[in-house]
Amino acid sequence: MIYPIVAFGDPVLKTRAKDIPADFPADELKQIVHDMYDTMYHAHGVGLAAPQVAKGIRLFVIDSEPMIDNEDEETGEPLPDAEKGVKRAFINPQMVLETGEEWGFEEGCLSIPGVREMVYRHETIVLRYEDENRQPHEETFSGMTARVIQHEYDHLEGVLFTDKISGFKKQLIKGKLTRISKGDVNADYRMRFAGQGRR
Structure with a gap:
């Protein structure tokens, strides 16, 4: 099933999600x-958090592979220390540590x-979470995968x-955000707008 994605302006996006009970x-x-996952891929995303599909639970999925360039730009050869993409579900995640220079x-x-x-985030994170089989993990992520995780974690x-972003930048995009919240938006996937149901 492909869910409609909740648009900016819906209160679920500004509410802290609740833990999923055992x-x-x-x-x-x-x-x-x-x-x-189906919804994320349908919308050509690399991450999706449960609040974005109107579920106020602490769950997100990512597939960071499309965000990672693992080849030398000139030769097309694989880079020796290339970052690997991660496809994973994160249940009840807890941010343990954010370190490294913000980029x-x-x-x-x-x-x-x-x-x-432009958003600045830490280079490396340590995350405690359960996988979709409810097995606990504590793992370190860095680079683009860490960024995708931080973005989705923020949603929770x-x-x-x-x-x-800065107050100045917020002022510049205020009109766009207002239009999105009212359903005046072009997206090639179904969306749900506050007070308007889905479209």
Whole structure:
């Protein structure tokens, strides 16, 4: 099932998501994870958090492979220390540590189509989480994968990438954000707008 993606302006995007209890039905959770992957790929995304599909639970999925350039630009040969993409579901994640120099990258979001802004994030993170089989992990991620995880983790905290830009930049995109919240947007995937249902 492909979910409609919640657009900027819906309160679910600004609300901290709740932990998924240990007794949550395993089959139902696996189905949600499966459907979130389908939704993410359908919208050509590299990450999707449960609040973006109107579910206020601490879950996100990523596939960072499309964001990573593992080849030498001149020769086309694989880089020796190339970062590997990660495809994974993260359940009840907890950020343990963010380290390294902050670096900028122009981010976008499926809930805010057509808007991209420079966001600075830490190079390396340590994350504690459960996989879709509810097995616990604590793992270190870096580079682009760490960025994708930080972006999706923010969604679970009720934080959008537009919250991380300067007041001046926010003023510049205010009109765009207002139009998105009202459903005046071009996206090649179904969206759901606050107070308007889906489209």
